[in-house]
Amino acid sequence: MKIVVTDYAGVTHEIDAEADWPVMEALKAAGLPIKAECGGCCLCATCHVYIDEAWVPKVVVKSQDEEMTLSEAAELSDHSRLSCQIRMTPELDGLRLTLAPNF
């Protein structure tokens, strides 16, 4: 499976992902500069991404926990998500997203 990622500089990367893998792990494995400090515990918001509009309906809805953590992230948008909270499924093959600035 693939994820299409736009980085801070606006460069697009097509990266590999596996089913049931958190998107955050796929970003890290591809060497993209996300911190993901808490290792997927939904605590730090350093794996913040923007999901491309067309893909928003296909992505699993946010938990209350994710809402809370996101509320302290910088540069929040309507399409903001924590990439550690989205697991890859066949429906997400080709998912497009943009990395949010870390702070």
Add this chain to the structure above:
Amino acid sequence: MTSEDVINTDVLIIGAGPVGLFAVFELGLLDLKCHVVDVLDKVGGQCSEFYPEKPIYDIPGLPVCTGQSLVDNLLQQIAPFEPVFHLGQLVSQVAEHPDGSWSVTTDEGLRFHAGVLVIAAGAGCFTPRRPPIPGIEGYEGKSIFYAVRKIEALRGKRLVIAGGGDSALDWTLNLHQVASRVTLVHRRPEFRAAPDSTRKMFELAEAGAIDFVLGECVGLDGSAGELAAVTVKTNDGALETIAADRFLPFYGLTMKLGPIAGWGLNLNENRIAVDTEKFETSVSTIFAVGDINVYPGKLKLILSGFHETALMAQQAFRYLRPNKKLLFQYTTTSTSLQKKFKAA
């Protein structure tokens, strides 16, 4: 400061996470004494700070444990070796003596003299997260604080407090009677905090004793480090200016390599390069174990960190006891080791 104030130890361990704690055990088996410094005010590192309640399944021999129970077990396991903890201390300076030993100073002024340093600092030191507001650096330490050290210093001030966790709420509740006015800013009406604190905050806001604004702090006004106002972008998009003398952002903790970056160690993408025989850094007698180190094939697992401490301890012994023979002993059969465990 006189020489009596210096704490002498065989080994100074920097970082009290699981790997730093287990280093006490492996060094203790070789009769090496340890002091442990950590920037947090509790032991356990990320296990205690990030996932105290989350299950861990990959600790050998423990089918499942939580972050906190692992830390509690490790404390019990290393107790026979009597480690001394210095918490809430950031190691700031490291200087080498002519004999190759180390002088170490913390930001709170503690001084150590150690033969060997073991860096078990995980992803680095926990530091308060700085909100991305232009020019914020110029106010830090003067009118913007990430922790409250002296409540009296805030008496009569107009405060803006930001964040959605226990710290933001607790300080709102504690400071509203001291300050001339408290405004709490958070993006959501929900808080990740004790329900009782949340309820009390809303009661105060309803009674007009404090202000609660739904929004995000985006700008600062003031001069020469003295704050005059905080600009808040409210959730409906309007910009609101709140007159303020002090701003207290509580956006949780982030991790930075911190002062370690300046110690002259070879680094590789913010991690400390080590060999895989002794887990020693590019500087002799300074070791790095756990998530902070990097070597070919490195996996950031607690399991790997534990292994690294055992090999590190062998070399630390050779440095610290050059005239003694290193006797490899199993805890199952060594009577001298068993005496220590039974006595504890």
